[in-house]
Amino acid sequence: MTLRADHAAGSAFVAFGALVIALSSDLPTGQLSMPGAGFLPKIVATLTIVFGLMLILRAGESAPFVSLGWSDGKHAVMVCLITAVAIFLYTQLGFIITMGAMIVTLLVIIERRNPLYAAGYSAGIVLLTYLCFETVLKTPLPEAPFRF
């Protein structure tokens, strides 16, 4: 049997629904006349499992799993990693340093741009945004420990 995209997707949704039901075990379901906190989550999780199974049953209409194009996967992983590091450092190093470094890294590592141009572009954009938020919009952005 060929593994199809909807086999994988349906199984993931069935597993997710089952996980939600397992996590809801300590939530009271209540009664129909007084539904508890777990009442609707359990119904919706059950529906998720049912729809997931329907997806699996009709998976023959979907494309084979191996034919899914992942050519952009490397780009996606790189962007995610760089963004994750930037988020981790955002409140610690402040807006200017983190965002400046993130834009330079994205441009140099992923887009293979000239580091000098990338640094100039990044500095200009980040400083302009910082000034715009701080002075025009009066919305403070995270600052570095040494107020930079």
Place this chain on the structure above:
Amino acid sequence: METTLLSLAHGFVIAFQPDNLWYAFLGCLVGTLVGVLPGIGPLSGISILLPVTFGLNATQAVIMLAGIYYGSQYGGSTTSILMRIPGEASSVMTCIDGNAMARNGRAGAALCIAAVGSWVAGTFGVLVLTVVAPPLATIALKFGPPEYTALLVLGLIFLAYMSSTSLVRTLLMACIGLLLGMIGIDNMTGHFRYAFDLPELGDGIGIVPVAVGLFGLGEILATPSHKVSGEVIKPKLRELLPNRQEWREATWPMARGTVLGFIIGIIPGSAHIISSFLSYALERRVSKHPERFGNGAIAGVAGPEAANNSASTGAFVPMLALGIPTGPITAVLIGALMMHGVNAGPQLVTEHPDVFWGFVASMYVGNLMLLALNLPLVGLFVSVLRIPYAYLYPLIIMFCIVGVYEVSHSIVDVWIMLIMGIVGYVLRKFSFDPAPLVLGLVIAPLFEQSLRQSLIMSNGNYLIFVSRPISAGLLIVCLILLGLSVLAFMLKRRDWRTQLAEAEAAETQ
């Protein structure tokens, strides 16, 4: 009617205040840019700029954010016509004939017809909104929990029925959205649900991190820069005016698209996307020369552009009158109003007339501004389109992070955005539309509360939903729609939804 006109006049007094005019202009300009730029749609644009409105009052905030929404519908056509890339999802159909016209040397005429069509439709939409929303709000005051429950179920079923993906896929997405919307403290019992000891999750998952992640970051992850074409056709200013024949051929499609778009806009779902497709299909069917479609038929630009603008205005009717979002964008707008202490819904007209009428009047002004902006500034937008995508997307990621963080100064929200970005990327790979997920997330609290209140009211008797005429009527419509979907599935009929999915797939390749 006299009261409506007097209230509208009061709205114009508010809309013409210099501050409000400025925010309407700013919203329209940013909206046009959001529509022009591929990879950033109105939802991520509004979400990212939401924190910027914190310093404004509710009227200014909603005027600016709504300006971004309908401005993006105008701007989306520019990229479609000049680059054959839909700057915004609802401009997919404009790509086909708009770009063909541009290649035939009629780029200016296509842009002008798109702008005028958008203006006509936008203004018509606001006129109907002015007349329809206040009486609808009066009727909605009679709604109780069972009616709201039935209305929200109808919204979800309608969304599933109208969606270009299958019914099961749409309902699955809506279920995931509903489950995400149940994270946090249960309002009725005080139980913590799925918060994993994170105090930031006590208030639940916000719309903004989810919407920005799924639609903003998700789009960037799925779009490597080498896939974005940089070829832009630059129209000459003197070629902007269509000739008499083109005006004649565009008039009726504009009118039909306007009415069709408004009606579809009121219905929950991605109305502005669906309306442009239906308008295109309608124009091709009624045309005496259907063979011209795909080769530069002006009706293929005028109809869909009018329809998507009219639909975006139509979506404000249930939002303002009932407090119910018809899609993720109106959901974020309702959230924005709530952040300013204003609840959208039946009481909005009576309790906050300045916000309601100021907003409605500003839309008349905003549509005029957009017409003035789009044609003379087309050269500027062409220049923006020439910025390489490789330089653009790091900027968008920066605004995603800043925008999400600034909503509640929570880094957990930013992590949620990143996770949702990855989820959005994977969902795209498996052909799932993330819009129902956001809609489910938004309506989850209202749906759960109204369902549980209904059951408490009836002492656990489900018949309460069929014993009240309004909720029974709404549930009958649900059954009809489900029946139609099952019938279409059993007959394996290739209807307009299949065609929409094919058109979207063809344009995104």
